[in-house]
Amino acid sequence: MSVNPRGETPDVGVPVAVAEHMTVAEQHEWISGFLRRHVVSRRTALRGGAGALAALGLATAPWAQASRALAATAPVSVIGRHLSFGADACGQMAIGGELTxxxxxxxxxxxxxxxxxxxxxxxxxxxxxxxxxxxxDGSIRGAEQWFVHAHAAHLHPGATYHYRFRMPDGTVTPDATFRTAPPRGHRDPFVFTAFADQGVNVDAPDGQQGFSDNYYKPDDTLRTPAPSDTLIQRVAADRPAFHLLAGDICYADPSGYGRPVKSSGPADPPAGFDKFDPTVWTAYLGAIERSAASTPWMFATGNHDMEALYDDNRSPGGATHGYGGHRARLDLPGNGPKGCPSVYTFTHGTVGVVSVDANDLSAEIPTNAGYSGGEQLRWLERTLAGLRNDPGVDFVIAFFHHCAFATSGSHASDAGVRAALAPLFDRYRVDLVVQGHNHQYERTNPIRNGRSTPAPDGATVHPARDGTTYVCVGSGGRPRYTWQPGETDRYRGRQGPDSGTTVTSFQAGPDGAKSPETVDWSQARYLGYAYLRCEVRPGRPGGTSRLRLRTITDLGTEIDRVDLVRDVPRHGSQAHPAGWTSHSSGLSVPGAVGV
Incomplete structure:
Protein backbone atom coordinates (compact mmCIF):
# COMPACT_ATOMS: atom_id res chain seq x y z
CA MET A 1 0.00 0.00 0.00
CA SER A 2 1.26 3.47 -0.89
CA VAL A 3 1.10 5.40 2.38
CA ASN A 4 2.64 8.52 0.84
CA PRO A 5 1.61 8.70 -2.84
CA ARG A 6 4.25 10.12 -5.14
CA GLY A 7 3.85 13.80 -5.89
CA GLU A 8 1.21 14.41 -3.22
CA THR A 9 3.38 15.52 -0.29
CA PRO A 10 6.57 17.61 -0.16
CA ASP A 11 9.78 15.87 -1.16
CA VAL A 12 12.12 16.68 1.73
CA GLY A 13 15.09 14.54 0.74
CA VAL A 14 13.95 10.95 1.27
CA PRO A 15 14.45 8.87 -1.90
CA VAL A 16 11.15 8.85 -3.72
CA ALA A 17 10.77 5.06 -3.90
CA VAL A 18 11.43 4.80 -0.15
CA ALA A 19 9.24 7.75 0.86
CA GLU A 20 6.24 6.26 -0.93
CA HIS A 21 5.79 3.76 1.91
CA MET A 22 6.50 6.14 4.80
CA THR A 23 4.35 8.24 7.07
CA VAL A 24 5.59 11.72 7.97
CA ALA A 25 7.06 10.41 11.23
CA GLU A 26 8.94 7.66 9.38
CA GLN A 27 10.26 10.13 6.82
CA HIS A 28 11.50 12.33 9.64
CA GLU A 29 13.27 9.39 11.26
CA TRP A 30 14.99 8.61 7.92
CA ILE A 31 16.12 12.23 7.61
CA SER A 32 17.42 12.24 11.18
CA GLY A 33 19.44 9.12 10.45
CA PHE A 34 20.83 10.65 7.26
CA LEU A 35 21.95 13.75 9.12
CA ARG A 36 23.58 11.62 11.85
CA ARG A 37 25.58 9.78 9.17
CA HIS A 38 26.50 12.99 7.33
CA VAL A 39 27.55 15.20 10.19
CA VAL A 40 28.45 18.76 9.26
CA SER A 41 29.28 21.60 11.56
CA ARG A 42 26.73 24.35 11.88
CA ARG A 43 29.32 26.79 10.55
CA THR A 44 29.91 24.68 7.46
CA ALA A 45 26.30 23.83 6.76
CA LEU A 46 25.05 27.35 7.33
CA ARG A 47 27.95 29.44 6.09
CA GLY A 48 25.78 31.46 3.71
CA GLY A 49 24.79 33.37 6.83
CA ALA A 50 22.07 35.64 5.43
CA GLY A 51 18.97 34.01 6.79
CA ALA A 52 15.94 34.61 4.61
CA LEU A 53 18.14 35.92 1.80
CA ALA A 54 20.18 32.76 1.33
CA ALA A 55 19.59 29.06 0.81
CA LEU A 56 22.68 27.96 2.65
CA GLY A 57 25.25 25.26 1.98
CA LEU A 58 25.94 26.55 -1.56
CA ALA A 59 28.08 29.46 -0.46
CA THR A 60 30.11 29.69 -3.66
CA ALA A 61 27.05 30.52 -5.78
CA PRO A 62 26.85 34.16 -6.96
CA TRP A 63 23.61 34.73 -5.09
CA ALA A 64 25.24 33.63 -1.82
CA GLN A 65 28.08 36.12 -2.28
CA ALA A 66 25.57 38.89 -2.95
CA SER A 67 23.53 37.89 0.10
CA ARG A 68 26.56 38.00 2.37
CA ALA A 69 27.50 41.43 1.05
CA LEU A 70 23.95 42.68 1.63
CA ALA A 71 23.80 41.21 5.12
CA ALA A 72 27.06 42.96 6.01
CA THR A 73 25.71 46.41 5.10
CA ALA A 74 21.93 46.37 5.50
CA PRO A 75 20.24 46.52 8.91
CA VAL A 76 18.15 43.55 9.97
CA SER A 77 14.50 44.18 9.18
CA VAL A 78 11.12 42.43 9.23
CA ILE A 79 9.49 41.18 6.03
CA GLY A 80 6.38 39.15 5.28
CA ARG A 81 4.19 40.55 8.07
CA HIS A 82 1.01 38.55 8.63
CA LEU A 83 -1.85 38.39 11.12
CA SER A 84 -4.00 35.69 12.66
CA PHE A 85 -6.86 35.84 15.14
CA GLY A 86 -6.09 34.45 18.56
CA ALA A 87 -8.31 31.98 20.38
CA ASP A 88 -10.63 34.89 21.13
CA ALA A 89 -10.98 36.76 17.84
CA CYS A 90 -12.70 39.65 19.64
CA GLY A 91 -9.75 40.44 21.87
CA GLN A 92 -6.60 38.74 20.55
CA MET A 93 -4.40 39.10 17.48
CA ALA A 94 -1.15 37.32 16.57
CA ILE A 95 1.36 39.46 14.65
CA GLY A 96 4.14 37.68 12.76
CA GLY A 97 6.96 38.23 10.29
CA GLU A 98 10.42 37.06 9.26
CA LEU A 99 13.81 38.64 9.91
CA THR A 100 16.10 39.26 6.94
CA ASP A 137 24.71 12.92 -3.67
CA GLY A 138 25.24 12.85 0.11
CA SER A 139 25.39 16.62 0.57
CA ILE A 140 23.03 18.75 2.60
CA ARG A 141 21.22 21.84 1.38
CA GLY A 142 20.27 24.07 4.26
CA ALA A 143 18.65 27.30 5.30
CA GLU A 144 18.56 29.23 8.55
CA GLN A 145 15.59 31.48 9.26
CA TRP A 146 14.33 33.63 12.12
CA PHE A 147 10.63 34.32 12.60
CA VAL A 148 9.20 36.94 14.94
CA HIS A 149 5.88 36.80 16.76
CA ALA A 150 3.98 39.08 19.10
CA HIS A 151 0.62 38.46 20.72
CA ALA A 152 -1.81 41.27 21.43
CA ALA A 153 -4.46 40.51 24.05
CA HIS A 154 -7.10 42.35 26.08
CA LEU A 155 -8.15 44.26 22.96
CA HIS A 156 -11.53 45.92 22.44
CA PRO A 157 -13.95 43.97 20.20
CA GLY A 158 -14.55 45.50 16.79
CA ALA A 159 -11.76 48.06 17.24
CA THR A 160 -8.99 49.24 14.89
CA TYR A 161 -5.38 49.18 16.07
CA HIS A 162 -2.09 50.44 14.64
CA TYR A 163 1.14 48.48 14.98
CA ARG A 164 4.75 48.35 13.85
CA PHE A 165 7.83 46.27 14.64
CA ARG A 166 10.66 48.17 16.35
CA MET A 167 14.19 46.76 16.04
CA PRO A 168 16.82 47.04 18.82
CA ASP A 169 18.57 49.80 16.85
CA GLY A 170 15.37 51.85 16.71
CA THR A 171 14.44 51.20 13.08
CA VAL A 172 10.77 50.42 12.52
CA THR A 173 8.55 48.83 9.92
CA PRO A 174 5.85 50.91 8.22
CA ASP A 175 2.69 51.46 10.22
CA ALA A 176 -0.06 48.91 9.63
CA THR A 177 -3.54 48.46 11.05
CA PHE A 178 -5.88 45.60 11.95
CA ARG A 179 -9.41 45.28 13.26
CA THR A 180 -10.54 42.79 15.90
CA ALA A 181 -13.70 40.75 15.45
CA PRO A 182 -16.92 42.22 16.86
CA PRO A 183 -18.67 40.50 19.76
CA ARG A 184 -20.36 37.21 19.04
CA GLY A 185 -23.82 37.94 17.68
CA HIS A 186 -22.98 41.50 16.58
CA ARG A 187 -25.18 42.28 13.55
CA ASP A 188 -23.25 44.67 11.34
CA PRO A 189 -22.46 43.42 7.78
CA PHE A 190 -18.97 42.34 6.79
CA VAL A 191 -17.06 40.55 4.02
CA PHE A 192 -14.64 37.64 4.11
CA THR A 193 -12.78 35.92 1.26
CA ALA A 194 -11.42 32.44 0.54
CA PHE A 195 -9.36 30.31 -1.83
CA ALA A 196 -6.90 27.40 -1.69
CA ASP A 197 -3.90 25.88 -3.52
CA GLN A 198 -2.12 29.18 -3.93
CA GLY A 199 1.66 28.95 -4.36
CA VAL A 200 3.65 32.02 -5.28
CA ASN A 201 4.21 33.76 -8.60
CA VAL A 202 6.61 36.50 -7.60
CA ASP A 203 10.34 36.12 -8.07
CA ALA A 204 11.90 34.68 -4.95
CA PRO A 205 14.71 36.28 -2.90
CA ASP A 206 18.37 35.95 -3.90
CA GLY A 207 18.52 32.55 -2.24
CA GLN A 208 16.32 31.00 -4.92
CA GLN A 209 17.16 32.69 -8.19
CA GLY A 210 16.16 29.61 -10.12
CA PHE A 211 12.73 29.18 -8.51
CA SER A 212 9.63 29.87 -10.57
CA ASP A 213 6.01 28.90 -10.15
CA ASN A 214 4.96 30.35 -13.50
CA TYR A 215 4.51 27.14 -15.47
CA TYR A 216 0.97 27.68 -16.70
CA LYS A 217 -0.47 25.86 -19.68
CA PRO A 218 -0.14 27.76 -22.96
CA ASP A 219 -3.79 27.18 -23.93
CA ASP A 220 -5.01 28.85 -20.76
CA THR A 221 -6.08 32.27 -22.04
CA LEU A 222 -8.70 32.95 -19.36
CA ARG A 223 -6.23 34.28 -16.83
CA THR A 224 -3.90 37.08 -15.88
CA PRO A 225 -0.14 36.44 -16.32
CA ALA A 226 0.37 35.64 -12.61
CA PRO A 227 -2.91 34.39 -11.08
CA SER A 228 -1.66 33.87 -7.53
CA ASP A 229 -0.31 37.38 -7.31
CA THR A 230 -3.39 38.88 -8.95
CA LEU A 231 -5.75 37.16 -6.52
CA ILE A 232 -3.75 38.58 -3.60
CA GLN A 233 -4.24 42.03 -5.10
CA ARG A 234 -7.99 41.47 -5.37
CA VAL A 235 -8.28 40.21 -1.80
CA ALA A 236 -6.19 43.15 -0.59
CA ALA A 237 -8.49 45.57 -2.44
CA ASP A 238 -11.56 43.97 -0.79
CA ARG A 239 -10.05 44.48 2.70
CA PRO A 240 -12.08 41.56 4.11
CA ALA A 241 -12.59 40.97 7.81
CA PHE A 242 -10.54 37.76 7.36
CA HIS A 243 -9.32 35.47 4.59
CA LEU A 244 -9.56 31.66 4.59
CA LEU A 245 -6.91 29.56 2.83
CA ALA A 246 -8.08 25.95 2.60
CA GLY A 247 -4.68 24.26 2.45
CA ASP A 248 -1.68 23.84 0.11
CA ILE A 249 -0.22 27.17 1.03
CA CYS A 250 3.14 27.98 -0.56
CA TYR A 251 4.41 24.74 -2.16
CA ALA A 252 7.99 24.82 -0.87
CA ASP A 253 8.24 21.67 -3.01
CA PRO A 254 6.93 23.39 -6.14
CA SER A 255 6.19 20.44 -8.40
CA GLY A 256 5.21 17.65 -6.05
CA TYR A 257 6.33 15.01 -8.54
CA GLY A 258 9.70 14.01 -7.10
CA ARG A 259 11.52 15.35 -10.15
CA PRO A 260 14.32 17.93 -10.12
CA VAL A 261 13.01 21.42 -10.91
CA LYS A 262 14.36 24.94 -10.59
CA SER A 263 14.95 25.60 -6.93
CA SER A 264 17.65 27.08 -4.70
CA GLY A 265 21.14 27.37 -6.08
CA PRO A 266 21.75 26.60 -9.75
CA ALA A 267 18.86 27.00 -12.16
CA ASP A 268 19.36 23.41 -13.33
CA PRO A 269 20.20 21.20 -10.32
CA PRO A 270 21.90 17.87 -10.95
CA ALA A 271 19.57 15.01 -11.82
CA GLY A 272 17.90 13.52 -8.78
CA PHE A 273 18.41 16.49 -6.48
CA ASP A 274 15.74 17.27 -3.97
CA LYS A 275 13.99 20.57 -4.55
CA PHE A 276 12.29 21.26 -1.24
CA ASP A 277 13.22 24.87 -0.54
CA PRO A 278 12.19 26.34 2.84
CA THR A 279 12.94 29.86 1.64
CA VAL A 280 9.98 29.63 -0.74
CA TRP A 281 8.05 30.50 2.43
CA THR A 282 9.96 33.79 2.45
CA ALA A 283 8.76 34.61 -1.04
CA TYR A 284 5.22 33.55 -0.15
CA LEU A 285 4.87 35.58 3.04
CA GLY A 286 6.38 38.55 1.22
CA ALA A 287 3.79 38.20 -1.54
CA ILE A 288 0.76 38.07 0.74
CA GLU A 289 1.98 40.87 3.02
CA ARG A 290 0.03 43.50 1.06
CA SER A 291 -3.13 41.85 2.47
CA ALA A 292 -1.98 39.75 5.43
CA ALA A 293 -0.32 42.68 7.24
CA SER A 294 -3.78 44.16 7.84
CA THR A 295 -6.16 41.19 7.38
CA PRO A 296 -5.97 37.95 9.40
CA TRP A 297 -5.13 35.08 7.03
CA MET A 298 -6.49 31.89 8.56
CA PHE A 299 -4.83 28.73 7.24
CA ALA A 300 -5.88 25.09 7.07
CA THR A 301 -3.28 22.45 6.17
CA GLY A 302 -3.27 20.48 2.94
CA ASN A 303 -1.27 17.52 1.72
CA HIS A 304 1.51 19.79 0.39
CA ASP A 305 1.79 21.33 3.86
CA MET A 306 3.01 18.13 5.54
CA GLU A 307 6.74 18.87 5.69
CA ALA A 308 8.43 15.87 7.30
CA LEU A 309 11.66 17.82 7.70
CA TYR A 310 10.20 19.43 10.82
CA ASP A 311 8.36 16.57 12.51
CA ASP A 312 10.12 17.02 15.85
CA ASN A 313 10.10 20.82 15.87
CA ARG A 314 9.69 22.07 19.44
CA SER A 315 7.84 25.31 18.74
CA PRO A 316 5.46 26.62 21.42
CA GLY A 317 2.38 24.45 21.65
CA GLY A 318 4.17 21.48 20.13
CA ALA A 319 3.72 20.10 16.64
CA THR A 320 4.23 16.76 14.96
CA HIS A 321 2.98 15.26 11.71
CA GLY A 322 5.20 17.60 9.67
CA TYR A 323 3.66 20.83 10.96
CA GLY A 324 6.63 22.03 13.01
CA GLY A 325 7.70 24.43 10.29
CA HIS A 326 4.24 26.00 10.30
CA ARG A 327 4.43 26.48 14.05
CA ALA A 328 7.70 28.36 13.59
CA ARG A 329 6.32 30.58 10.81
CA LEU A 330 2.63 30.94 11.61
CA ASP A 331 0.40 31.51 14.63
CA LEU A 332 -3.01 29.86 14.55
CA PRO A 333 -5.63 30.14 17.33
CA GLY A 334 -4.57 26.90 19.02
CA ASN A 335 -7.95 26.18 20.57
CA GLY A 336 -8.52 22.82 18.88
CA PRO A 337 -7.76 19.33 20.16
CA LYS A 338 -4.31 18.67 21.56
CA GLY A 339 -1.79 17.64 18.91
CA CYS A 340 -3.81 19.13 16.02
CA PRO A 341 -2.26 22.60 15.53
CA SER A 342 -4.24 23.47 12.38
CA VAL A 343 -7.62 22.54 13.89
CA TYR A 344 -9.34 25.51 15.52
CA THR A 345 -12.45 27.67 15.63
CA PHE A 346 -13.27 31.34 15.82
CA THR A 347 -16.38 33.49 15.66
CA HIS A 348 -16.82 36.78 13.84
CA GLY A 349 -20.14 38.43 14.63
CA THR A 350 -22.87 36.05 13.51
CA VAL A 351 -20.54 33.61 11.72
CA GLY A 352 -18.80 30.66 13.35
CA VAL A 353 -15.80 29.22 11.47
CA VAL A 354 -14.09 25.86 11.97
CA SER A 355 -10.77 24.77 10.45
CA VAL A 356 -10.52 20.99 9.91
CA ASP A 357 -7.34 19.03 9.15
CA ALA A 358 -8.41 16.74 6.31
CA ASN A 359 -4.96 15.10 6.28
CA ASP A 360 -6.18 13.23 9.38
CA LEU A 361 -9.21 11.92 7.46
CA SER A 362 -8.00 11.34 3.89
CA ALA A 363 -8.38 7.96 2.20
CA GLU A 364 -6.61 9.06 -0.98
CA ILE A 365 -3.45 10.33 0.76
CA PRO A 366 -3.10 8.37 4.02
CA THR A 367 0.30 9.84 4.97
CA ASN A 368 -1.14 11.43 8.12
CA ALA A 369 -4.49 9.65 8.22
CA GLY A 370 -5.69 8.83 11.71
CA TYR A 371 -2.99 10.77 13.54
CA SER A 372 -5.47 12.33 15.99
CA GLY A 373 -6.86 8.95 17.04
CA GLY A 374 -10.38 10.23 16.45
CA GLU A 375 -9.99 13.22 18.76
CA GLN A 376 -10.42 15.73 15.93
CA LEU A 377 -13.86 14.35 15.04
CA ARG A 378 -14.94 14.25 18.69
CA TRP A 379 -13.83 17.88 19.10
CA LEU A 380 -15.50 18.84 15.83
CA GLU A 381 -18.85 17.42 16.91
CA ARG A 382 -18.73 19.28 20.23
CA THR A 383 -17.75 22.49 18.46
CA LEU A 384 -20.44 22.26 15.77
CA ALA A 385 -23.07 21.52 18.42
CA GLY A 386 -21.98 24.56 20.41
CA LEU A 387 -22.04 26.87 17.40
CA ARG A 388 -25.38 25.64 16.10
CA ASN A 389 -26.99 26.04 19.54
CA ASP A 390 -25.57 29.55 20.02
CA PRO A 391 -28.35 32.15 19.52
CA GLY A 392 -25.77 34.70 18.36
CA VAL A 393 -24.50 32.52 15.49
CA ASP A 394 -26.49 32.42 12.25
CA PHE A 395 -24.07 30.76 9.83
CA VAL A 396 -21.63 27.90 10.51
CA ILE A 397 -18.75 27.48 8.07
CA ALA A 398 -16.11 24.75 7.85
CA PHE A 399 -12.98 24.88 5.72
CA PHE A 400 -10.38 22.24 4.90
CA HIS A 401 -8.33 20.89 2.01
CA HIS A 402 -9.34 17.49 0.53
CA CYS A 403 -12.83 17.64 -0.96
CA ALA A 404 -15.82 15.83 0.46
CA PHE A 405 -17.80 16.73 -2.68
CA ALA A 406 -16.11 17.74 -5.94
CA THR A 407 -15.49 16.43 -9.43
CA SER A 408 -12.30 16.57 -11.51
CA GLY A 409 -9.95 14.38 -13.48
CA SER A 410 -7.44 14.39 -10.62
CA HIS A 411 -8.69 14.07 -7.02
CA ALA A 412 -12.47 14.58 -7.18
CA SER A 413 -14.05 13.56 -3.83
CA ASP A 414 -12.04 11.96 -1.03
CA ALA A 415 -13.94 8.92 0.24
CA GLY A 416 -12.51 9.17 3.74
CA VAL A 417 -13.23 12.87 4.12
CA ARG A 418 -16.81 12.49 2.88
CA ALA A 419 -17.54 9.54 5.16
CA ALA A 420 -16.16 11.35 8.21
CA LEU A 421 -17.55 14.84 7.70
CA ALA A 422 -20.77 14.74 5.67
CA PRO A 423 -22.84 13.10 8.45
CA LEU A 424 -21.65 15.71 10.96
CA PHE A 425 -22.41 18.56 8.60
CA ASP A 426 -25.86 17.11 7.95
CA ARG A 427 -26.56 16.68 11.66
CA TYR A 428 -25.53 20.20 12.65
CA ARG A 429 -26.87 21.95 9.56
CA VAL A 430 -23.53 23.42 8.47
CA ASP A 431 -24.24 26.17 5.95
CA LEU A 432 -21.06 26.39 3.87
CA VAL A 433 -17.97 24.23 3.34
CA VAL A 434 -14.87 25.71 1.67
CA GLN A 435 -12.48 23.13 0.13
CA GLY A 436 -9.35 22.99 -2.06
CA HIS A 437 -7.12 20.21 -3.46
CA ASN A 438 -8.71 20.18 -6.93
CA HIS A 439 -7.26 23.10 -8.89
CA GLN A 440 -10.58 24.51 -10.09
CA TYR A 441 -13.69 26.31 -8.93
CA GLU A 442 -16.77 24.19 -8.31
CA ARG A 443 -19.98 24.80 -6.36
CA THR A 444 -22.40 22.04 -5.45
CA ASN A 445 -26.12 22.26 -5.00
CA PRO A 446 -26.97 22.14 -1.29
CA ILE A 447 -26.62 18.51 -0.16
CA ARG A 448 -28.24 16.71 2.77
CA ASN A 449 -28.13 12.96 3.33
CA GLY A 450 -26.69 12.49 -0.14
CA ARG A 451 -29.53 14.32 -1.88
CA SER A 452 -29.18 17.67 -3.60
CA THR A 453 -31.61 20.53 -4.14
CA PRO A 454 -31.11 22.50 -7.38
CA ALA A 455 -29.54 25.93 -6.81
CA PRO A 456 -28.56 27.55 -10.14
CA ASP A 457 -26.61 30.78 -10.49
CA GLY A 458 -28.50 33.53 -8.65
CA ALA A 459 -30.54 31.13 -6.52
CA THR A 460 -31.51 31.51 -2.88
CA VAL A 461 -30.65 28.53 -0.68
CA HIS A 462 -32.18 27.78 2.73
CA PRO A 463 -29.49 25.61 4.39
CA ALA A 464 -31.71 24.66 7.34
CA ARG A 465 -34.02 22.96 4.86
CA ASP A 466 -31.94 22.32 1.73
CA GLY A 467 -28.55 21.25 3.08
CA THR A 468 -24.89 22.23 2.97
CA THR A 469 -23.29 24.03 0.01
CA TYR A 470 -19.78 22.71 -0.77
CA VAL A 471 -17.45 25.01 -2.70
CA CYS A 472 -14.05 23.99 -4.06
CA VAL A 473 -11.80 27.03 -4.54
CA GLY A 474 -8.55 25.26 -5.36
CA SER A 475 -8.39 28.02 -7.95
CA GLY A 476 -6.03 30.22 -5.93
CA GLY A 477 -3.09 30.21 -8.31
CA ARG A 478 -1.67 26.78 -9.04
CA PRO A 479 -1.84 25.41 -12.63
CA ARG A 480 -5.32 24.15 -13.38
CA TYR A 481 -6.62 20.58 -13.56
CA THR A 482 -9.04 18.99 -16.03
CA TRP A 483 -12.57 17.59 -15.81
CA GLN A 484 -13.54 14.00 -16.43
CA PRO A 485 -13.71 13.09 -20.15
CA GLY A 486 -16.78 14.64 -21.77
CA GLU A 487 -17.48 17.08 -18.93
CA THR A 488 -17.25 20.84 -19.40
CA ASP A 489 -17.03 24.14 -17.58
CA ARG A 490 -20.37 25.50 -16.39
CA TYR A 491 -20.51 29.13 -15.31
CA ARG A 492 -22.19 32.43 -16.10
CA GLY A 493 -21.05 33.78 -19.46
CA ARG A 494 -19.61 30.54 -20.81
CA GLN A 495 -20.17 29.96 -24.51
CA GLY A 496 -20.41 26.45 -25.94
CA PRO A 497 -21.50 22.97 -24.79
CA ASP A 498 -22.73 22.47 -21.23
CA SER A 499 -22.62 18.99 -19.73
CA GLY A 500 -25.11 20.03 -17.04
CA THR A 501 -25.23 19.31 -13.31
CA THR A 502 -25.25 15.52 -13.66
CA VAL A 503 -21.70 14.43 -14.44
CA THR A 504 -19.41 11.44 -14.06
CA SER A 505 -16.93 11.53 -11.22
CA PHE A 506 -15.37 9.29 -8.56
CA GLN A 507 -14.45 8.95 -4.92
CA ALA A 508 -10.70 8.64 -4.35
CA GLY A 509 -9.37 5.91 -2.08
CA PRO A 510 -6.00 4.33 -1.21
CA ASP A 511 -3.45 3.27 -3.85
CA GLY A 512 -5.05 5.36 -6.56
CA ALA A 513 -8.41 3.59 -6.29
CA LYS A 514 -11.26 5.49 -7.92
CA SER A 515 -14.81 4.42 -7.17
CA PRO A 516 -16.94 5.75 -10.05
CA GLU A 517 -20.07 7.71 -9.27
CA THR A 518 -22.54 9.77 -11.26
CA VAL A 519 -23.46 12.90 -9.35
CA ASP A 520 -26.31 15.38 -9.79
CA TRP A 521 -24.97 18.16 -7.58
CA SER A 522 -22.21 19.79 -9.66
CA GLN A 523 -23.93 23.13 -10.23
CA ALA A 524 -21.08 25.49 -11.25
CA ARG A 525 -17.62 24.62 -12.64
CA TYR A 526 -14.70 26.76 -13.83
CA LEU A 527 -11.21 25.56 -14.81
CA GLY A 528 -9.63 28.91 -14.15
CA TYR A 529 -8.45 31.12 -11.32
CA ALA A 530 -10.96 32.59 -8.91
CA TYR A 531 -11.69 33.40 -5.28
CA LEU A 532 -14.78 33.44 -3.12
CA ARG A 533 -16.08 36.78 -1.83
CA CYS A 534 -18.60 36.18 0.97
CA GLU A 535 -20.87 39.06 1.98
CA VAL A 536 -22.54 38.63 5.37
CA ARG A 537 -25.70 40.67 5.96
CA PRO A 538 -27.10 39.76 9.39
CA GLY A 539 -30.80 40.16 10.04
CA ARG A 540 -32.51 41.30 13.20
CA PRO A 541 -34.57 38.99 15.42
CA GLY A 542 -37.66 37.98 13.47
CA GLY A 543 -35.92 38.82 10.19
CA THR A 544 -33.59 37.04 7.76
CA SER A 545 -29.79 36.79 7.66
CA ARG A 546 -28.09 36.50 4.28
CA LEU A 547 -24.68 35.10 3.26
CA ARG A 548 -24.03 35.94 -0.39
CA LEU A 549 -21.36 33.88 -2.16
CA ARG A 550 -19.82 35.65 -5.15
CA THR A 551 -17.18 33.94 -7.28
CA ILE A 552 -14.72 36.42 -8.82
CA THR A 553 -12.05 35.42 -11.35
CA ASP A 554 -8.53 36.78 -11.39
CA LEU A 555 -9.74 38.89 -14.34
CA GLY A 556 -12.28 40.53 -12.02
CA THR A 557 -15.38 38.93 -13.54
CA GLU A 558 -18.20 37.51 -11.41
CA ILE A 559 -19.08 34.07 -12.79
CA ASP A 560 -21.37 32.63 -10.11
CA ARG A 561 -23.51 33.85 -7.23
CA VAL A 562 -25.80 32.26 -4.68
CA ASP A 563 -27.44 33.50 -1.47
CA LEU A 564 -27.64 31.42 1.70
CA VAL A 565 -30.40 32.64 4.02
CA ARG A 566 -31.45 31.81 7.56
CA ASP A 567 -34.40 33.01 9.60
CA VAL A 568 -33.43 34.76 12.82
CA PRO A 569 -35.68 33.66 15.72
CA ARG A 570 -37.67 36.43 17.37
CA HIS A 571 -36.30 35.34 20.73
CA GLY A 572 -32.74 35.39 19.37
CA SER A 573 -30.24 37.72 20.96
CA GLN A 574 -28.21 40.31 19.06
CA ALA A 575 -25.26 39.14 21.11
CA HIS A 576 -24.51 36.48 23.67
CA PRO A 577 -26.07 36.95 27.11
CA ALA A 578 -24.61 39.66 29.28
CA GLY A 579 -21.54 38.52 31.17
CA TRP A 580 -20.71 35.77 28.67
CA THR A 581 -17.90 35.67 26.14
CA SER A 582 -16.22 33.42 23.59
CA HIS A 583 -14.25 30.47 24.89
CA SER A 584 -11.67 28.40 23.03
CA SER A 585 -14.07 25.45 22.97
CA GLY A 586 -16.41 27.38 20.71
CA LEU A 587 -19.10 27.51 23.44
CA SER A 588 -20.09 30.51 25.57
CA VAL A 589 -19.05 30.52 29.20
CA PRO A 590 -19.24 33.14 31.94
CA GLY A 591 -16.46 35.69 31.85
CA ALA A 592 -15.62 39.23 30.86
CA VAL A 593 -14.10 40.44 27.62
CA GLY A 594 -10.75 42.02 28.42
CA VAL A 595 -10.12 45.62 27.39
Missing part, protein backbone atom coordinates in the same frame (compact mmCIF):
# COMPACT_ATOMS: atom_id res chain seq x y z
CA UNK A 101 19.09 37.96 8.95
CA UNK A 102 20.15 36.77 12.37
CA UNK A 103 18.97 39.23 15.03
CA UNK A 104 21.56 41.26 16.85
CA UNK A 105 21.79 42.14 20.52
CA UNK A 106 18.84 43.77 22.21
CA UNK A 107 15.10 43.21 22.36
CA UNK A 108 12.58 43.72 19.59
CA UNK A 109 9.11 45.03 20.39
CA UNK A 110 5.84 45.70 18.62
CA UNK A 111 4.44 49.18 19.16
CA UNK A 112 0.64 48.97 19.44
CA UNK A 113 -2.10 51.52 19.91
CA UNK A 114 -5.38 52.96 18.68
CA UNK A 115 -3.45 55.55 16.63
CA UNK A 116 0.12 56.22 15.48
CA UNK A 117 1.10 57.44 18.94
CA UNK A 118 0.91 53.74 19.86
CA UNK A 119 1.44 53.66 23.63
CA UNK A 120 1.84 49.92 24.26
CA UNK A 121 4.90 47.76 23.70
CA UNK A 122 4.49 44.04 23.12
CA UNK A 123 7.40 41.63 23.61
CA UNK A 124 8.55 39.81 20.47
CA UNK A 125 9.43 36.12 20.43
CA UNK A 126 12.12 35.08 17.93
CA UNK A 127 11.74 31.52 16.62
CA UNK A 128 14.85 30.06 15.03
CA UNK A 129 14.30 27.47 12.29
CA UNK A 130 17.15 25.46 10.77
CA UNK A 131 16.31 23.38 7.70
CA UNK A 132 18.77 20.73 6.52
CA UNK A 133 17.57 18.91 3.41
CA UNK A 134 19.43 15.72 2.40
CA UNK A 135 20.54 15.50 -1.24
CA UNK A 136 21.01 12.27 -3.13
Missing amino acids: AQPGAGDMVVDLGVDTRYGQRLPVEVRHLVSQVPQV
